[in-house]
Amino acid sequence: MTVRSLAVALSAGFVLGGCGVPAQDEPHVVTLPRRPLNVTASPEASTDPVGEVAQVLCLIRDSRLVQTVRRVDAVPRPQRLLDMLVEGPNQPEQAQGLSTALATTTLTVTLPAGSTTAAVEVGEAGEGAGRSDEVLAYGQIVCTLTSRADVSAVTFQRDGRPLQVPRGDGILSGSPLRAADYRSLIGPV
Template sequence: MTGVRVLAALLTGLLLLAGCGVPAQDEPHQVTLPRRPLNVAASASTPEPVGEVAQVLCLTRDDRLVESVRRSGTALGPQRQLDLLVAGPTPAEQAQGLSTALAAAVLTVTVPAASSTAAVEIREPEEGAGRVDDAVAYGQIVCTLTARADVAAVVFLRDGRRLQVPRGDSQVTDDPLTADDYRTLMDPP
């Protein structure tokens, strides 16, 4: 009787494995894996590769925001990340059609202690310099900074006073902004 039970258990196991619903394929195919939000720290079960830290920069392609991930040996501070954003895409990113709407912008970021809201001071542009005045440019800054685990929102200042800036829906506000305010301008990952 036990031999019949063992045989029945083996047959049941084989049927379950064979009928898992995944068809056999002769060639590999691309799989899009789900990813966690970029402003949430990775859990212990999904560590970053040793010696590499992911830095997100929101660049542009055809007036759309595109997240680009660069890797470095150490975490960058918010100011360094904005400096790289203003400097624009690397040659490899340019080959992918990426650019920046922030060329020649002069930005200074501070994140006060015990706060998760970054304050970005935008200096008045010099004659003939690039201007930061459209939603894509502000979206680049907000999406880049809020991709950091230590920044939840961004406000913009000029001479220490809050600026009213456009969101992705073209509405103007001086409220703290998040990546969700520019979601309509973002290309899917």
């Protein structure tokens, strides 16, 4: 074997054997991305279980928005996402110190065909609402709905009239809002 052949063989061995990924004998925890893993062909999700998908919900911990992932059988409709926010964290999420600013709030969402801007009708918060920080409440709604592939922005209304709501910086806005408008409130997972 010539020196050149030996050099080529050694180089090939290093390239093939040293790809930078160490071998592991045990499984390890994988952190999911902050954006959804699901993509739907239409805004209307199927009601038939099609397999497990990851759905992002924005909950609250220590006056910060926290994106958490729930595993569900099918991509939930936008209204179901809002219902989950109002219901609040499940037991494992509660154990992590997560809560909601939307308890007892009535929310209804519409996503017109061909549009990527969801319109949320906000009712008055009921008696005994756990929080009064509206910035976090609206941030939860916007960050959760825009985690869907088919929603890019959210507008708000009350009794069918446009509603100005606080962005993450506290400034009132009647424009369509995006998760970036609440970036300063999103905390670590």
